[in-house]
């Protein structure tokens with residue numbers, strides 16, 4: 001096949017090839033679009049648009065094995081392309097390779113953890129549970145992830161889901177209990193946050209402001225009527 005067949009100018013730039021590829025794909029001409037991708041990748045083997053479009057063309061042409069290889073490379077080079085992850089997972093599922101799909105997701109999950117990409121991590125967990133909602137390990141890992149972030153409600157919910165599937169698992173029970181204790185501990189500590197009136201020194205407690213989950217930044221002192229304006233994040237813990 002002649003890769004220069006779509007234009008007279010042999011010195012097209014990669015972005016021009018990418019644009020041509022885009023238009024071909026819109027017309028459903030995936031084989032020709034694929035050639036554009038190949039041309040770009042010869043010049044720039046890691047070009048993210050070309051890699052992504054190449055994989056999409058292969059998926060459209062139902063060449064899933066090849067698409068998966070391209071997706072693997074794409075994700076290796078550009079781990080943040082999480083739509084690519086979702087597409088590769090779909091390809092693997094279509095081929096009945098769910099276990100590999102799960103491995104693929106965990107591989108990215110570890111990259112995102114190392115980079116602290118919380119949105120992507122959450123996306124990985126939802127993807128894992130989409131592949132198999134009964135995978136207790138995924139619920140358990142999700143629980144541990146949220147527990148580490150001190151998001152205890154989400155952690156407990158995850159452990160609960162793991163325990164629904166595997167009710168006698170002692171490790172899940174132990175971690176659930178620990179998250180529950182930590183949650184109660186955190187709530188107790190929150191109640192101990194106290195501020196003092198800047199005029200008379202009286203202490204405020206959350207009970208003075210029952211409608212507020214946290215102490216507000218403006219507080220009228222019940223004893224002297226002074227309007228206190230506290231700097232944001234001013235907190236004093238007993």
Ligand SMILES: [Zn+2]
Nearest residue numbers: 197200221224
């Ligand atoms: Zn006062």
